[in-house]
Amino acid sequence: MSAQPINPSVPPDHVTIEIDGKSLVVPKGSMIIQAADKAGISIPRFCYHEKLPIAANCRMCLVDVEKSPKPAPACATPVMEGMKVATRSEKALKFQRSVMEFLLINHPLDCPICDQGGECELQDVSLGYGRSVSRFNERKRVVADEDMGPLVATEMTRCIQCTRCVRFTADVAGTYELGGMYRGENLQIGTYDGKPLTTELSGNVVDVCPVGALTNKVFQFRARPWELTARESLGYHDAMGSNLFLHVRRGEVLRTVPRDNEAVNECWLSDRDRYSHQGLYSEDRAVKPLRKVNGEWKEVSWAEGLAAAAEILKANQGDNLGVLVHPSTSNEEGALLARLATGLGSANIDHRINNRDFSDAATAEVFGLPLAEIEGADRIVVLGSNIRHELPLLHARLRKAQTQNGAKIHVVNPVDFDFAFSVAGKQIVAPSKFADALANAELRSAVQGGTNTVLIVGGIAENHPQAAAIRAAARDFAAATGAKLCRIPQGANAIGLTRAGVLPAGKDVAAMLADPRKAYVVYGLEPGLDFADAPAARKALVGAQVVAFSQFACASTRDVADVILPIGALPEIDATLTNLDGREQSARAGGKLPGEAREGWRVLRALGGELAVAGFEFIDLAGLRASLAPVNVQVSASAQPVLAGEGMEVASTAAIYRTDAVVRRAPALQSHPLNNAPRIVLNADDAARLQLQEGQMAKVGTDAGKATLPVVVDARVAAGSVWIESGHGATAPLGAARVSVVAA
Numbered sequence: 001m002s003a004q005p006i007n008p009s010v011p012p013d014h015v016t017i018e019i020d021g022k023s024l025v026v027p028k029g030s031m032i033i034q035a036a037d038k039a040g041i042s043i044p045r046f047c048y049h050e051k052l053p054i055a056a057n058c059r060m061c062l063v064d065v066e067k068s069p070k071p072a073p074a075c076a077t078p079v080m081e082g083m084k085v086a087t088r089s090e091k092a093l094k095f096q097r098s099v100m101e102f103l104l105i106n107h108p109l110d111c112p113i114c115d116q117g118g119e120c121e122l123q124d125v126s127l128g129y130g131r132s133v134s135r136f137n138e139r140k141r142v143v144a145d146e147d148m149g150p151l152v153a154t155e156m157t158r159c160i161q162c163t164r165c166v167r168f169t170a171d172v173a174g175t176y177e178l179g180g181m182y183r184g185e186n187l188q189i190g191t192y193d194g195k196p197l198t199t200e201l202s203g204n205v206v207d208v209c210p211v212g213a214l215t216n217k218v219f220q221f222r223a224r225p226w227e228l229t230a231r232e233s234l235g236y237h238d239a240m241g242s243n244l245f246l247h248v249r250r251g252e253v254l255r256t257v258p259r260d261n262e263a264v265n266e267c268w269l270s271d272r273d274r275y276s277h278q279g280l281y282s283e284d285r286a287v288k289p290l291r292k293v294n295g296e297w298k299e300v301s302w303a304e305g306l307a308a309a310a311e312i313l314k315a316n317q318g319d320n321l322g323v324l325v326h327p328s329t330s331n332e333e334g335a336l337l338a339r340l341a342t343g344l345g346s347a348n349i350d351h352r353i354n355n356r357d358f359s360d361a362a363t364a365e366v367f368g369l370p371l372a373e374i375e376g377a378d379r380i381v382v383l384g385s386n387i388r389h390e391l392p393l394l395h396a397r398l399r400k401a402q403t404q405n406g407a408k409i410h411v412v413n414p415v416d417f418d419f420a421f422s423v424a425g426k427q428i429v430a431p432s433k434f435a436d437a438l439a440n441a442e443l444r445s446a447v448q449g450g451t452n453t454v455l456i457v458g459g460i461a462e463n464h465p466q467a468a469a470i471r472a473a474a475r476d477f478a479a480a481t482g483a484k485l486c487r488i489p490q491g492a493n494a495i496g497l498t499r500a501g502v503l504p505a506g507k508d509v510a511a512m513l514a515d516p517r518k519a520y521v522v523y524g525l526e527p528g529l530d531f532a533d534a535p536a537a538r539k540a541l542v543g544a545q546v547v548a549f550s551q552f553a554c555a556s557t558r559d560v561a562d563v564i565l566p567i568g569a570l571p572e573i574d575a576t577l578t579n580l581d582g583r584e585q586s587a588r589a590g591g592k593l594p595g596e597a598r599e600g601w602r603v604l605r606a607l608g609g610e611l612a613v614a615g616f617e618f619i620d621l622a623g624l625r626a627s628l629a630p631v632n633v634q635v636s637a638s639a640q641p642v643l644a645g646e647g648m649e650v651a652s653t654a655a656i657y658r659t660d661a662v663v664r665r666a667p668a669l670q671s672h673p674l675n676n677a678p679r680i681v682l683n684a685d686d687a688a689r690l691q692l693q694e695g696q697m698a699k700v701g702t703d704a705g706k707a708t709l710p711v712v713v714d715a716r717v718a719a720g721s722v723w724i725e726s727g728h729g730a731t732a733p734l735g736a737a738r739v740s741v742v743a744a
Contacts, residue, residue: 015081026079033074043087044125046210047162048075058162062095063087071095100129103160106141116212118225143188149196150671153220159189159213165205173199174399174420198673200392203274218668219255231590235273236328236570237659238391239489241579242273246571251592253277253571263372270392279665286553286566287595309547309563310610316519322512323349325502326524327491330575334500335628336604343613347506351497354490354532358508359640360468364494366582368484369454375401379450380409385458386417389656412437414651415723416716430649430721431464435473453483462490465641465737489580496578501631511638516540523549526661528556533735535705552661566597573599647738648722658727678730681712681723690741697744705733708744
């Protein structure tokens, strides 16, 4: 028997096939539909989605395979050497048209009132494969709708049972909230228990739905797709920098949808990024320059507002001035703020408003392993993070690492948070014991066998009063185990602002508040809620002159400011942000600036001109960007806070839908089940020791600030700790490391 010839042009793990007469070399094990997609050959489909497991239940992708007596579903038929496939033959078209007719039997004829109209996959495919007249005379079935919460609207009579939404919640989100009920023609998709969707990624079921069964409830009946203009933008509520499109009509952002970027957010979007645009239209948006005259707020012209701001800054130059910047501020605005501080002789500028420990002069760092490669890790340690709320799409990648790569995930946290992945090991300890937990020999031996180990350090650790010691322990752990260190930047653009020089060579945030300056520039902040230590911030700002650049003229800004200059939010300006991978990404202006608000860089340029400081000679955004360059600041370190005193140790996390001013003003997100009311959570033993019961009100706080909050008893909380979510007015006074807890 002679040896078979080997084609040297075909790699050993590939096969040669033919689709519609076109010869292709494709990987072994791939499906016909995947090979066709790579070759640009169109095959109709509904249930198939490249990011979801194969279901093969819609049968729309039936094709004609040579020597096969039956039609083959292209999504579930593996390629084989020498296979010949016809997607447009008479037989294949007959299969596809017959399936199309079956799918339309029960589908309602309500395209004119369907929110999916104009971007509906069923409409598109039926145009090519459907009949112009139905042969079906029987009554169409009707399916009762479920209320899936404030974000997703349902019209389940339109459902074609493709199960994309089911597979998304099961395999990507990991919450298993949707499923098929009943059988045969009675099959319907639902939650079974009728409860709202609780996943932080629920809006993605709208994207994967090929019909109008699941639609965007916030966008419902607002506009038609052909009325909208798409603008490229970015998520700015966490450090991932998800790529997205803003859908705009006449200057109003009506909808946000994901923009594909495999290196960042793949094709998904968190609900926080998807629905936050509602907050742009809050009643307290800053729309005109405001000046406080004799204790009363007065609307003024831009000329008068800038003159008043310049007067304050001229009178308080040098060390008398502090500049406090929100960490989601763009690179362009950050660079100008750094130039402004330098021009006025001040080295007191900082964006690390959530941090408490500055003793190691730590700044945001690029992830040690790129985001897209984390799902390939085989050992992962999560330290001090409710990762599901802090970075929802990184949490999804960790789940992917486990389900597809078998990664073993270990967590060290003060609360046994709910994750959508199973945990190989966990240490639930007070935050002050994080460093000891990392030194644990059992944890180190558990990750030693890994070939690709990652240590992810989150906000609970980064913002703790002993963060310097925790960061040192994390570096030691990484060096001892070979783990890639990934410290989550505390802010959407913390890395960009670090590179832009928005860092103190003089006093840091804590020092500026502990030893108040005579004047402050406050940029993009909501003073009452955005600082780690809100009582200290208010005390310092109330006693000083304050120029506030703000998107909102909220009560806490009016309380401390002397001048409010209205600026645009990210969806309303051209800007660049730098994400946790160090990837600089651009956003285009989508929404119209409200009232007389202006882009922040324009206002800063005008103020810089008024003050005659260097670095403001450019005339447009292109000129500004041409002048940008990384700035190396020798960051000053301050004394480490002392974690001493009586009381419970605070484990503070940012409430998922209270992270910044825009999110806090989005009504749909505030109605979401994940958005808990202000509370304190402690375990049963501590509650019994303090004589507290579930639902009882407790007085919590220190001499600096106190709050009265309801008690929740939960065994998941570490002994000696009390879990508090920040971002609420009620919890804002609790900025201390330890608090006393007594019955109210």
